[in-house]
Amino acid sequence: MKVATVEAIPVAYPEPNDFNATRYLCLVKITTDDGIVGWGESITQFPEANPATAAIINGMAEVIIGADPIHTEALWRQMKDRAWWYGYGGGIASYAISAIDIALWDLKGKALNRSVVDLLGGPVHERLPAIASAHAHHSSIPAMAEEAREWVSTGLQGFKVGFGKRGDARLGYEHDRDVEYVRAMREAIGPDKMLMVDCGIAIKWDVATAVKRVQRFDDYNLTWIEEPLGAWDPEGYATLRAKTKTLIAYGEREWTLPGFERVLATGSCDVLGVDPGRAEGITGFKKITDRVEAYRRQANAHAWSSAIVSAASLAISFSSPACKLFEFKPLRNPMQHDLVPNPIEHQDGWVYPPTERPGLGIDINEEVVNRYRQ
Ligand SMILES: [Mg+2]
Numbered sequence: 001m002k003v004a005t006v007e008a009i010p011v012a013y014p015e016p017n018d019f020n021a022t023r024y025l026c027l028v029k030i031t032t033d034d035g036i037v038g039w040g041e042s043i044t045q046f047p048e049a050n051p052a053t054a055a056i057i058n059g060m061a062e063v064i065i066g067a068d069p070i071h072t073e074a075l076w077r078q079m080k081d082r083a084w085w086y087g088y089g090g091g092i093a094s095y096a097i098s099a100i101d102i103a104l105w106d107l108k109g110k111a112l113n114r115s116v117v118d119l120l121g122g123p124v125h126e127r128l129p130a131i132a133s134a135h136a137h138h139s140s141i142p143a144m145a146e147e148a149r150e151w152v153s154t155g156l157q158g159f160k161v162g163f164g165k166r167g168d169a170r171l172g173y174e175h176d177r178d179v180e181y182v183r184a185m186r187e188a189i190g191p192d193k194m195l196m197v198d199c200g201i202a203i204k205w206d207v208a209t210a211v212k213r214v215q216r217f218d219d220y221n222l223t224w225i226e227e228p229l230g231a232w233d234p235e236g237y238a239t240l241r242a243k244t245k246t247l248i249a250y251g252e253r254e255w256t257l258p259g260f261e262r263v264l265a266t267g268s269c270d271v272l273g274v275d276p277g278r279a280e281g282i283t284g285f286k287k288i289t290d291r292v293e294a295y296r297r298q299a300n301a302h303a304w305s306s307a308i309v310s311a312a313s314l315a316i317s318f319s320s321p322a323c324k325l326f327e328f329k330p331l332r333n334p335m336q337h338d339l340v341p342n343p344i345e346h347q348d349g350w351v352y353p354p355t356e357r358p359g360l361g362i363d364i365n366e367e368v369v370n371r372y373r374q
Pocket of ligand 1 (some may be wrong): 226227252
């Protein structure tokens, strides 16, 4: 069995969980000479990143075509070598490696008739709690709290909310209002559900502001605060961590194992966000979770794009003790619910190991791919 074709497929789609903003992904479809198909994805998010990723996938196809898709580790290393000059330290090359690597794992599972979780050594969790990862859609605090209460009433075990997002929520900009919001949220969802705050790129807190906010949030038992000081501020994060109780999450903007290792070495990150559609696929993510485990920290899949990255994230989350929960976008959306006939769902707030079907365990509806193809 050999890889016959590698097709980069940039897509643009409206994301209902982000006020129908157009979001971008670069999918890849890899087909073998005996007709087995594997699917991968990179979470490019921006229009200019899509053609750039597709161009690199097309270049890297030279390494992949004619190769045995079972050799995921060897091919991952060959792709890294191929990008030695333009991909050192990460960047767009990591998107291309991510998409191809995920597709190769999907193919490998289908060829061997085993799930990706099985190929990674089997599940280390019986089940994982599921939470909602959402943006708030209202301007008033009581309406936002009610929205969150409704979402967790489906059984979801927690709620992660984005600060500094589109719309009228205006979260992250005023100290007293933010504290009142967190208080109201805790009251609405109850003491037992997880509650996380995730600061977006629009939030520009300085260290003192972050300390002041998080010290007040500490009263409401947040599970973690995500990117309160952005992607990289080791001194700021060390100060914040010394002065507050809430766990600190960041790392999702890193690309490579050395990048994640650098975050881990600061000692200031309790929960590392990792996206297999960015951090060099299932092979890359697995190497990262192994290091996170060695540092006795938590890893969390940033699975907020298509069902392909969700399936890859779910497989790795079940293969690593460092992963403790799984996130869902709460609103029905085309890249999760139309792209595949069997979307990943929680059952009463739990997800179970996806071991029953080969590969990533999803079937791709190519009509939907073509609907959003650029
Ligand atoms: Mg985040």
